[in-house]
Amino acid sequence: MPTRNEIERFVRDFLEDQVRSQNDIWVALYLLLLDYVHGVPRITDANRLKEGVWRGRALSVQRELALALGYQEEQVKEHLDQLMRRIYAPNTQKMNPVGIAFAVAIVYLIQKFAHGSYHWHLEARIGTDVFPSLANFRRKSVDIVAFRENDLYAVISSKWGIRHDRIRDPQEEADTYKVQVPAVKFYLVTNEFDNARLQKVLNYPTIDGVFHVKRDLVWQVYGQSAESLRGLRDLTELFPLFP
Numbered sequence: 001m002p003t004r005n006e007i008e009r010f011v012r013d014f015l016e017d018q019v020r021s022q023n024d025i026w027v028a029l030y031l032l033l034l035d036y037v038h039g040v041p042r043i044t045d046a047n048r049l050k051e052g053v054w055r056g057r058a059l060s061v062q063r064e065l066a067l068a069l070g071y072q073e074e075q076v077k078e079h080l081d082q083l084m085r086r087i088y089a090p091n092t093q094k095m096n097p098v099g100i101a102f103a104v105a106i107v108y109l110i111q112k113f114a115h116g117s118y119h120w121h122l123e124a125r126i127g128t129d130v131f132p133s134l135a136n137f138r139r140k141s142v143d144i145v146a147f148r149e150n151d152l153y154a155v156i157s158s159k160w161g162i163r164h165d166r167i168r169d170p171q172e173e174a175d176t177y178k179v180q181v182p183a184v185k186f187y188l189v190t191n192e193f194d195n196a197r198l199q200k201v202l203n204y205p206t207i208d209g210v211f212h213v214k215r216d217l218v219w220q221v222y223g224q225s226a227e228s229l230r231g232l233r234d235l236t237e238l239f240p241l242f243p
Helices: 004-018 022-033 053-069 082-087 095-113 168-180 195-202 215-222 232-241
Strands: 119-125 141-148 151-159 185-190 209-212 229-231
Touching: 004 022, 004 082, 004 095, 022 053, 022 082, 022 095, 022 232, 053 215, 082 095, 095 119, 095 141, 095 151, 095 232, 151 168, 168 185, 168 195, 185 232, 195 209, 195 215, 209 215, 209 232, 215 229, 229 232
Parallel strands: 151 185, 185 209, 209 229
Antiparallel strands: 119 141, 141 151
């Protein structure tokens, strides 16, 4: 089983090879982390993708990927899910590896395209590395924290998908951390496509921003738009404001 350091090295090397500009980010992340289920990209819970409207939405994502990659639609699948294909044994449960890799990728991309001076900590231990008063909080770690000099500036919760029964998690995190450090920024980065789930975090008062791997694609599959959902380019542009 690959170690965390091996995952981080693989992700950084992969993105270094794939990402030349910010326009490349979404394709690179899908090549790295997106997989297929029931013959379509897994953009939501697997049971939704067997038939109906969600299957159609997943096929829309496949079409956009085919256009971006220059492949036929039926060729897209064989190029995705590179993290699991290349460094894990077949049939390995992927939730934890994808979670680690997604957080690593977010920090890599901010560092590549932003120019602020920050110290980043992945999987920061609550009570030890950050929020010393929260040693008994039910969560044991924070996905990503950014320090500016010695001051905590931002917490980033990285969730490739948001399960319907876990929507409260980022809300609770934002509420709890801001009691400890009222000035801290709390951001959520995700590839969630379910509009109802997104709205519950977009409209939550202590969450300062929600950023999607491919924001425009979310609204394309829904046939509508919402300015409050932002893209990863918007996230990288936040950090140079504090050099």
